[in-house]
Amino acid sequence: MVGVPAQPPAVGIVTDYTDPDTSKLVRALTSAYTDLPTRDFQCGYACSDHASWHEAGVRSAIPFESQFIDYNTNIHSARDTLNTVDFAHLLKYVRIALGFVVEVAGASY
Numbered sequence: 421m422v423g424v425p426a427q428p429p430a431v432g433i434v435t436d437y438t439d440p441d442t443s444k445l446v447r448a449l450t451s452a453y454t455d456l457p458t459r460d461f462q463c464g465y466a467c468s469d470h471a472s473w474h475e476a477g478v479r480s481a482i483p484f485e486s487q488f489i490d491y492n493t494n495i496h497s498a499r500d501t502l503n504t505v506d507f508a509h510l511l512k513y514v515r516i517a518l519g520f521v522v523e524v525a526g527a528s529y
Contacts, residue, residue, distance in 0.1 A: 422513040423505035424494065426486030429456055431516070436462040437471035439479040446481045446516065449523065453515040459487035483516055485509075 426432075431450045433443050447458045461484075466472070473480040485492060494500045 422483070422485045423507070423510040424485055424492045425506055425509040429509065430459045430487055431456050431513075432484035432487040433458050433460050434463055434467070434470065434482045434484060435460050436464065437466050437474045438481050439474065442479045442481040445523065446483050446520070449516050449519040450483065453519040454512040456512055458483075461487045483513065485513075 431446075431454070433447060435443060450456055450458050466475075468482055470480040470482040494504050
């Protein structure tokens with residue numbers, strides 16, 4: 421869900437069913453490790469696995485490929501194949517994920 425950049429490209433930060441402090445960290449990591457802006461949005465429902473973690477009391481955040489949950493119509497369809505993935509864009513999310521690991525390593529959650 422992060423291999424197809426929105427136009428213009430941005431990291432969508434889901435703000436419902438998430439932890440505000442963890443989402444703030446993801447915004448900071450996006451700024452530090454990529455050239456992408458962030459855009460907050462709400463799904464309006466438990467739109468991914470982060471919601472289950474949040475409901476269980478685990479601090480969660482979710483960076484998304486756009487500021488709209490339905491931007492990429494290929495997700496979870498027969499068209500959701502490797503040839504639709506922009507790997508250069510996907511690498512930016514890898515940087516966010518690795519930055520998250522580095523920043524929270526040893527932190528007491």
